[in-house]
Amino acid sequence: MPEPDPDAGAPASPEERGEEMPAPPEGLAKRVWEPLQAQTVYDLERVTDYCEELIEHKERPVSPNETAGEGEVADEKPPQNLSRKKRRAAKEELEEMSTDELKELSEGELTRYGHVQIRKLPCGPGCKGCPHGPYTYIIYRDSRGKVTSKYAGKASEG
Numbered sequence: 255m256p257e258p259d260p261d262a263g264a265p266a267s268p269e270e271r272g273e274e275m276p277a278p279p280e281g282l283a284k285r286v287w288e289p290l291q292a293q294t295v296y297d298l299e300r301v302t303d304y305c306e307e308l309i310e311h312k313e314r315p316v317s318p319n320e321t322a323g324e325g326e327v328a329d330e331k332p333p334q335n336l337s338r339k340k341r342r343a344a345k346e347e348l349e350e351m352s353t354d355e356l357k358e359l360s361e362g363e364l365t366r367y368g369h370v371q372i373r374k375l376p377c378g379p380g381c382k383g384c385p386h387g388p389y390t391y392i393i394y395r396d397s398r399g400k401v402t403s404k405y406a407g408k409a410s411e412g
């Protein structure tokens with residue numbers, strides 16, 4: 255009687271059984287995807303719904319009280335009403351753009367990226383030239399949902 259092969263009866267590895275988890279999205283932190291792999295289908299569906307809600311929240315329009323800042327507002331223009339996809343593409347574009355590139359665009363063109371505001375700013379006590387400007391700013395939400403602004407050059411007077 256030959257020795258039985260102790261490995262013969264062992265269950266196949268997870269790979270062999272086709273039980274490997276799908277690869278997580280490239281570059282996503284392990285601390286994010288690893289706990290997800292352990293969840294039930296029911297909870298994963300709830301997570302999916304919650305993610306949708308979070309995205310909606312982080313992409314909500316900038317409200318008037320969030321556009322407040324230093325100095326006085328000489329003029330402002332609300333953002334263009336773009337589809338979610340176009341708005342995201344515009345945000346990516348904006349984050350890559352330099353002030354020099356932004357200076358080339360009209361106020362109307364800048365509204366593609368967010369709320370456009372023309373401000374005059376004070377510098378300090380004792381200055382005879384205050385307020386300075388006007389300066390153009392684009393106010394928008396960054397990818398974390400935080401309101402931020404980007405300088406777009408000096409605005410034309412009047």
Ligand SMILES: [Zn+2]
Pocket residue numbers: 376377378381382383384385386
């Ligand atoms: Zn000044």
